Amino acid sequence: MAYSRAWSPYYRGQLIKGRLSIQPGPGLHGLTATYSETLPTGPLQLGGPVMPAKRALYLHLKDVGGDGQFFLCLFPQTQPVSALGGYMCGSAVIGPEAQPSLTRILLVRLRDAASDTGTWGGYLPAGASIAADLASLGIALERPEAVDRQLGEFLDAYGDDRAIQIPPGEFRAILDVFDRHWLHAG
Template sequence: MNIDRKLRLTAAFVGAGTRKDLAAAFRKVNPLTAFDVDRADKWLQGRSTPRQFSVYEDWIRLIDLPMPADWIIDCDVDTFIEQVCSHHGKERAQLERRAAAFGKPSAPEDDRGATIAGRYVCYSHSWSPYFRGQLIRGVLSIEQENGPQRLTATYSEQLPTMPLKLKGPVTVSRRSVSISVSGGAEDVSLFFSLLPFSPPGSVLGGYMMGGTILGPDSQPSVTRMVLVRIKDDSTTNLESAYLEPGVTVPQDLARFGLKLHQPDLADEHLQRFLTRSVEGGADQVSREDFQRLVELFDRAWLGR
């Protein structure tokens, strides 16, 4: 049956990093699902299997395959992977790699030396009333200090009135990446709350919070943000932080030497991720939307 491996592969497919994330994915397809977080711990260890058939019915809906629910029980792992990948256009090696990492604590550095440290070009929505509706570009550099567990970030923007340069600590945990930077003549503080990092770390995503800098008053503000890793030798000396109207993120990324094979599709995924949710009053980024970006930018970063 290999239910434990199939569950980990399912977690990788839906972008879940923990048992709670996986349970939340099951609740999306059925709010009354019998998938239980505590029992899932035993299932993931291979110590037992779900006894209620409704779990498999919810499961087949979650992975969205045209199969009966008991197919999950009967098929071997290779067939399970093949069907998920072929039906949804996933890359097998990447899915297996993420499945193997499921539930394990994230670290700034993995066994292969791939780290979150590096340079990222960042895209978010302008907070300034003078540039309403435009995207703004920043550059984030993450460096190791005194060992891989201590990380420092430097965030910069080339604003019309001044260059902005802020520094602060980076915290990488199993559930998130948090960055708090401050400084500058205006005593600016910004906080980044990002989805968990996973190698090769071609893209990060989440929220940036702080106060408006260009405007008559400082207003508490938040924006979705995408951070795309760029090569260390890429130039970042650009004249303005604000993208001109009509310029897409993939077009701007080309200035940093990153050319995507499907720029129109990339732009569609980026726009979807950067557009805030209006459901229930709370804005929460979709793991599915972020996973699309991960697959797209991982391929570009690895030259696939």
């Protein structure tokens, strides 16, 4: 299971649940990842190579049916690889404007990947319990309230319950400064 902050302005402050699977595949390191989410607009699936490095695990995932791309930079895996965590970077898929976005992501390994069929994606209701969601998938954790608090703090690194996004208007104001300079300097 994958949990991160929603990038869509329509789901501000909510978590989104997805699924990441890593399988043997072609390429330099012989691993391929597939990341999926169920969105109100339909399923989203991205895939690409997994690039293990000494200090991080990198995934560059591309939308198989469109032009979306996500980049994940994760802590290197440790045995038994029960969880991975790090950052996910990309652009909001559902929204009126493109917004470069960054969020922390937590990936929890399921013992039986087939057990979550049909329950693996989508926006979680505001205030939803990750521990309860994991329990529904067969991962019953001790002290679920404490686990929810710990996971919430990890995913909410910036204290405002949101992903990091650049407001398009803020960037357009910067472009206005440099575009005017560039156009009139010639």
